[in-house]
Amino acid sequence: MAFSIKKKIEPADISTSGENAIANKEVEGLSQGQIVRRRFFRHRAAMISLVTIISITVMVFTALDFKLFGVWKIPGWWKWTPEDIPELRFGDCPNDTVGCPTISLRPKFLGGSGFGLGTHPFGQDDIGRDFFALVMKGTQRSLSVMIIIGIIGATIGTVVGAVSGFYRGKVDSILMRFTDFIITIPAIIIGSVVGYHFGNLGATFLAFYLGLFAWTGLSRLVRGEFLTLREREFVDAARVAGASNRRIIFKHILPNAVGVIIVSVTLLMSGAILLETALSYIGFGVIEPDVSLGLLINKYQDAFTTRPWLFWFPGLFIISIALSINFIGDGLRDAFDPRQRRRISKKERQDSATAKKLAQAND
Amino acid sequence: MAAFILRRLGVLGVILFGSSFILYNLAAISADPLEQLKFSTDPNRDFLIASLTRELQLDVPPPARYFLWLKGILGIFIGKPDFGTGRDGSLVIDSLALAIPVTIRLVLAATIFAIILGIAIGVITALRQYSRFDYSMTFVAFLLFSLPVFWVAVLLKEYMAIQFNNFLQNPTVPIGWIIGVGAVTGIFWGSILGGDRRKFWISFVTSAAIASSLLTVVSITGWFANPQLGPIVITLLAVGIAFGITQISVGISNRAALKASLTSAALVSISYFPVNWLFDKYPNSLTIFLLASLNIAIAVFVALGFSKIDRGPIVRTTVITAFVASGLLFVDKLMQTWKPYMETDAVNYRPVPTVGQRSDLLGTEDWWMNSLDIATHLFLPTLALTLISFAGYIRFSRGTLLEVLNQDYIRTARAKGLNERTVVMRHAFRNTMIPLTTIIVVDFAGVIGGALITESVFGWSGMGTLFRQGLLGYDLNLLMGVFFVTASLSVLANLIADLLYSALDPRIRVGSGA
Numbered sequence: 066m067a068f069s070i071k072k073k074i075e076p077a078d079i080s081t082s083g084e085n086a087i088a089n090k091e092v093e094g095l096s097q098g099q100i101v102r103r104r105f106f107r108h109r110a111a112m113i114s115l116v117t118i119i120s121i122t123v124m125v126f127t128a129l130d131f132k133l134f135g136v137w138k139i140p141g142w143w144k145w146t147p148e149d150i151p152e153l154r155f156g157d158c159p160n161d162t163v164g165c166p167t168i169s170l171r172p173k174f175l176g177g178s179g180f181g182l183g184t185h186p187f188g189q190d191d192i193g194r195d196f197f198a199l200v201m202k203g204t205q206r207s208l209s210v211m212i213i214i215g216i217i218g219a220t221i222g223t224v225v226g227a228v229s230g231f232y233r234g235k236v237d238s239i240l241m242r243f244t245d246f247i248i249t250i251p252a253i254i255i256g257s258v259v260g261y262h263f264g265n266l267g268a269t270f271l272a273f274y275l276g277l278f279a280w281t282g283l284s285r286l287v288r289g290e291f292l293t294l295r296e297r298e299f300v301d302a303a304r305v306a307g308a309s310n311r312r313i314i315f316k317h318i319l320p321n322a323v324g325v326i327i328v329s330v331t332l333l334m335s336g337a338i339l340l341e342t343a344l345s346y347i348g349f350g351v352i353e354p355d356v357s358l359g360l361l362i363n364k365y366q367d368a369f370t371t372r373p374w375l376f377w378f379p380g381l382f383i384i385s386i387a388l389s390i391n392f393i394g395d396g397l398r399d400a401f402d403p404r405q406r407r408r409i410s411k412k413e414r415q416d417s418a419t420a421k422k423l424a425q426a427n428d
Numbered sequence: 429m430a431a432f433i434l435r436r437l438g439v440l441g442v443i444l445f446g447s448s449f450i451l452y453n454l455a456a457i458s459a460d461p462l463e464q465l466k467f468s469t470d471p472n473r474d475f476l477i478a479s480l481t482r483e484l485q486l487d488v489p490p491p492a493r494y495f496l497w498l499k500g501i502l503g504i505f506i507g508k509p510d511f512g513t514g515r516d517g518s519l520v521i522d523s524l525a526l527a528i529p530v531t532i533r534l535v536l537a538a539t540i541f542a543i544i545l546g547i548a549i550g551v552i553t554a555l556r557q558y559s560r561f562d563y564s565m566t567f568v569a570f571l572l573f574s575l576p577v578f579w580v581a582v583l584l585k586e587y588m589a590i591q592f593n594n595f596l597q598n599p600t601v602p603i604g605w606i607i608g609v610g611a612v613t614g615i616f617w618g619s620i621l622g623g624d625r626r627k628f629w630i631s632f633v634t635s636a637a638i639a640s641s642l643l644t645v646v647s648i649t650g651w652f653a654n655p656q657l658g659p660i661v662i663t664l665l666a667v668g669i670a671f672g673i674t675q676i677s678v679g680i681s682n683r684a685a686l687k688a689s690l691t692s693a694a695l696v697s698i699s700y701f702p703v704n705w706l707f708d709k710y711p712n713s714l715t716i717f718l719l720a721s722l723n724i725a726i727a728v729f730v731a732l733g734f735s736k737i738d739r740g741p742i743v744r745t746t747v748i749t750a751f752v753a754s755g756l757l758f759v760d761k762l763m764q765t766w767k768p769y770m771e772t773d774a775v776n777y778r779p780v781p782t783v784g785q786r787s788d789l790l791g792t793e794d795w796w797m798n799s800l801d802i803a804t805h806l807f808l809p810t811l812a813l814t815l816i817s818f819a820g821y822i823r824f825s826r827g828t829l830l831e832v833l834n835q836d837y838i839r840t841a842r843a844k845g846l847n848e849r850t851v852v853m854r855h856a857f858r859n860t861m862i863p864l865t866t867i868i869v870v871d872f873a874g875v876i877g878g879a880l881i882t883e884s885v886f887g888w889s890g891m892g893t894l895f896r897q898g899l900l901g902y903d904l905n906l907l908m909g910v911f912f913v914t915a916s917l918s919v920l921a922n923l924i925a926d927l928l929y930s931a932l933d934p935r936i937r938v939g940s941g942a
Contacts, residue, residue, distance in 0.1 A: 110567075242439060245922075249447045249915045258455055258899065339576055343881050346578045347896070359576070366582050370590075380579045387574030395570070 101324070104400035111396020114389035121386060122208060128201040145185075145195035147202045147356060153193040154185065164189030166196070166374045188374040190365065196375065203358040204382050206351055207338055210272040211386075214337035217276025219330045222283030227322075229284075230291025231314055241288070248281045268351045272341070279337065283329050290322040324401030331394030335387045342383055358383050433927070440919045447915060448908065449494055455899075455907055456490035483513065484904070497908060511912070512905035514898075520909040523894055528913065530785060531890035534883065535875045537806060538813035543868060545814070546821020551857065552620055553822065554829035561619035565822060572819035581812050581885040585782040589808060593778040596770075599652035601643050610640030654767045657760040659700040666693035666753040673752065677745040679849050685742045688734040689749035692727045696753040703754075707761050711795035716758065723754045762803065765796040769804075772797075779804050783887035809886045817875070824867060828860045835859075862932045866925035873921030876914060 092100050105111060129141040145151065158165035167183025187196040229240035259274045294300065295318060303317050342359030344350030351357035358379040365375035462477055470476065481487055485496060500510030511520035553562045614636030621631045646652065657665070670693040671680065678685045706715060727750035731743040770777050774789035781787065785805050792798065832838065833856050841855045880892030891910055898907030930936045 242443065245439075245919075246443045246446050248922075249443055249919055250451060250911075255451075258451070335574065339574070342576050343578065346576070347881060347884050349899070359578070362576075362579060362582075366578075369582055369586055376579075376582060380576070383576055383579070384571070384574050388570055391570045391573055395566075 101400045105396050108396035108399055110392045114392035114396075117385060118389040118393070121204070121382070121389075125201050125204045125208065129198060129205070143198060143201065145198045147194060147198045149195060149198070150193050151185075151189070151195060153189055162372050164191075164193065164196075164372070166378075187378045188372070190375060191368075196378065199356055199361060200358070200378050200382060202356040203361050203379060204386075206268045206355065206357045207341055207359075207383070208386065210268055210275075210341045210351075210357075211334050211338040213269065213272035214276040214279050214341075215330055215334040217273060218279035218283060218333050218337075219326065220280075221277070222280035222329075222333075223287050223326055225280065226284035226287025226289075227291055227314060227319065230288035231295055231310070231318065233292070237288070240284075244281050244284055247278060250278065268355060268357065271344075271350060275337070275340065279333060283326070283333060286325055286329050287322060290325050291318060294318045294321050324397070328394050328398045328401065331390050331397060335390040335394070338383065338387055338390075433923075436923055436926070440923065444912075444915060444919060445498075448498075448912060449491075451911055452494045452497065452904070452908055453490050455904055456493070462486065480515075483517075484515070497905070501912060511909040514906045515901055515903045520905050523906065524891075524909050524913060527890045527894045530888060531876055531879055531883070531892070533785075533802070533806070534809055534888055534890055535813060535872070535879055538810045538817065539868075539872055539875060541810065541814045542818035543821055546818035547825045547864065549818075550822040550825030551829055551852075551860075554826045554833065555852065556619075556622055557830060559619065559622065561622075564619075569819040569822045572815055575816060577812055577816050577881050578885050580815060581808070581882070584808050584812055588811060589780040589782045592780055596652055596779065597777060599647070599650055601647035606640050606643045606647070609643055610636040613639035653770075655763040656766075657756060657763065659697065662700060662753075662756050662760060663694075663697040665756055666697050669693065669753050670749045673749045674745055675849070676853065677748065678741045679847070682742070684735045685731075685745045688731045688742055688746040691730050691734070692746050692750040693753050695726060695730070696723070696750060696757065700757065703757050704761065707796070713795075720751070720754065723750050726750070761796060762800050765794075765800045769797055769800050780807055781805055782808065785888045809882055809888065812886075813875075813879075813882055817871075820871075821864075825860060825864055828863055829856060832856045832859045862929065865932060866929050869921050869925045869928065870918070873914075873917040876917060 095103070127141060128143040129146060131139045131141060153163050154165070154167075155163040164185065166186055166188035168186035185195050185197065187200055190196055190199065225240050225244065229237040255275075255278050259271065300313060300317055303313050308317070341350055342357065342362070345352075345357040345359030346363045348363070351360055353360065361379040362376060365372070369376045462480065466473075466477070468476075485493055488496065497512060500512055503509045509521065511524065514520050514523065549565055553565045556562050614632040617635035618628045618632035621627065623631075667690065670686070670689040674680055674682070674686050674689050680686060703719065706719065724747055727746045728743055731746035732739065735742040766779075769775055770779055772790060772792070774787045774791070781804060785802075787801055787805070790797065790801055838851060838855055841851045846855075876891065879890065880895060882888075883890050883892035884896065891914065894906060895910040897903065898905075898910060
């Protein structure tokens with residue numbers, strides 16, 4: 066696949082056909098889904114990211130009290146809530162600051178106080194609220210906004226793209242002009258108008274509204290995919306066999322387009338969390354008394370020199386979420402790309418070469 | 429072709445009409461500009477309400493008022509556009525005319541840097557696919573993708589402005605930094621140049637030694653306090669640029685091109701003193717422009733003199749060389765202004781500002797001083813925007829180049845026995861540029877509309893600020909003015925991208941479909 070810039074002359078038994086043979090042997094007798102899953106699980110960065118994002122989600126949603134349907138209260142494991150106002154710690158902080166974080170990651174033998182969270186692992190804000198609880202709440206908001214935008218964007222984008230790509234003609238040109246029309250309105254502008262005027266209706270509403278404008282890129286991609294796929298032989302075969310349009314779309318074309326859709330939805334979601342935090346940061350997104358990561362950063366950015374933890378922790382959460390999602394998307398893209406072949410390591414090549422030699426010797 | 433453009437323009441007009449209609453009504457029904465006045469205790473409250481109603485035509489219901497607004501906008505076609513008046517009575521078009529250049533200044537440099545850096549690194553990662561450099565750059569790109577610009581901005585303000593200004597008070601580079609920068613430079617060049625282990629260490633040691641000794645010299649001589657390049661350094665750099673650009677553009681084996689660009693580099697170096705004299709004597713933009721044009725004209729002349737066949741690429745190479753090399757003269761002059769700039773009261777030895785687009789207190793007529801002031805104020809926002817946006821170009825150019833390198837015509841080119849430089853630069857890279865160009869055009873339009881957050885973090889008053897002002901102050905005309913400019917730009921950019929695509933790629937023909 067990759068041409069190295071210098072033409073290396075490789076021994077004949079390690080040539081491309083050898084690599085092909087290894088790659089082909091690996092996927093023998095596996096279904097497409099199994100191949101994709103295998104490739105994905107082998108993508109190290111994507112797996113690390115998957116673990117990260119799942120742990121963040123679990124931690125964040127179980128930390129605080131959670132009201133199911135507004136009735137049943139599930140208690141969280143963290144001792145403070147964002148509403149509690151405990152006493153501000155002072156005296157034992159460096160440089161005469163107040164409410165510094167008590168989290169400690171340096172083990173005892175390195176002169177630290179050992180692993181431990183302490184009373185306020187992420188410190189306290191200016192009036193003493195526990196910052197860990199605030200960050201948990203903010204991450205909950207940002208995560209749910211991201212997921213809602215992802216779901217709505219994916220649904221609308223897929224439907225619009227699929228319909229216009231499959232039916233073509235007039236339907237297509239109307240739907241695509243409509244897409245152009247939504248694209249003209251810059252996301253940040255519509256986000257600000259909506260966030261500013263309806264922000265008080267809550268984060269969920271904001272997410273719904275933003276989702277309504279987030280599907281354009283996806284719908285273009287899906288349309289392109291449908292335009293190519295509908296000309297393929299297997300679609301003709303299905304039609305000849307008497308399959309209805311619905312069946313062709315759902316059973317024959319959509320499964321083949323699902324890779325493109327999933328990958329671009331992950332990108333949509335990582336963009337969504339940045340959009341939400343940015344809007345909250347400039348004051349047009351989630352507004353007080355609700356909490357969001359962007360809002361927290363905005364509120365405490367001036368405290369950076371004196372109490373930097375108020376700035377670092379929300380930022381770290383935004384970055385880890387967005388980064389993980391980007392890597393998962395990258396892993397999925399590699400997994401779904403049929404042309405993508407795993408890089409064959411030197412050891413495997415040698416192994417296969419020895420195996421070949423042995424086989425030849427046996428002959 | 430003309431029919432295609434006309435039809436597209438027509439469709440775009442309809443789209444713009446529709447989206448502005450929706451936005452206008454959305455904004456109009458969701459806020460009442462009289463709200464504050466209604467609760468005010470001002471004795472002449474009723475009079476204020478009446479006058480504002482008359483001024484903003486609030487007695488007309490929003491859908492109808494939209495057409496009044498549209499009528500003003502359509503004045504563009506007769507050369508008299510009317511964007512209406514803002515709530516403070518100023519004409520929206522005047523506010524826009526002030527804001528647009530500011531925003532363009534903010535994003536232009538950042539976009540150019542991001543494109544050049546992003547494409548360069550993207551190409552290298554594609555050529556070194558699956559190397560450590562590729563993996564680390566992929567990680568860096570994803571990290572930059574995931575950074576919120578407001579968060580980066582706060583970090584930059586702390587470390588690149590406040591701490592850097594502290595450093596400039598006493599510009600000696602600590603030994604740890606010298607070693608660190610040397611090591612990083614070494615690893616960077618070592619992994620870019622590639623090759624076997626021995627070659628890696630050679631490039632590592634060489635580049636690390638060069639970087640550290642350069643930093644040491646800079647530190648000892650106190651260069652940061654009084655930076656300049658001087659004629660000797662400029663000559664050396666110009667020769668280096670001539671070799672580098674020739675190698676990338678046509679290959680060093682093309683003797684005519686090499687001679688032509690070396691000559692133009694030499695001419696630039698010789699002109700150091702006369703040009704500096706001109707800079708002092710006539711300090712204004714016109715001089716710079718005239719000198720640049722003269723420079724390019726001479727470069728063309730030189731190139732034609734040295735070449736007999738295949739003149740196009742040679743002229744191109746020479747012109748680029750001359751342009752970049754003469755940029756050094758400009759930079760050097762700016763550097764000479766650095767010391768007096770630092771000494772002014774407004775700056776007071778803290779040259780990197782954290783907010784604002786100009787220092788109001790500078791109060792000098794000196795063109796160079798003002799240019800330097802603009803440059804220092806651009807430093808942080810440009811850095812932030814470049815960091816955020818160049819990751820996309822890395823990923824995109826890497827992906828496209830890999831795709832192109834897999835094509836049959838690349839195999840053919842190699843089979844013909846062309847050297848690697850020609851295959852990569854002429855056959856592969858040129859084809860990579862086709863989708864890249866279209867992306868760049870659309871991105872640039874998007875960046876102008878999306879600079880809202882950057883502007884608000886760095887306290888610039890451009891389009892984003894106007895938009896915010898319009899939104900917070902229920903200033904419908906202002907809001908729509910900003911929207912109109914950004915939306916038309918993005919629509920036009922899409923059209924230009926389509927046309928460029930068909931112009932660059934003969935396989936694609938416009939006009940056959942919608």
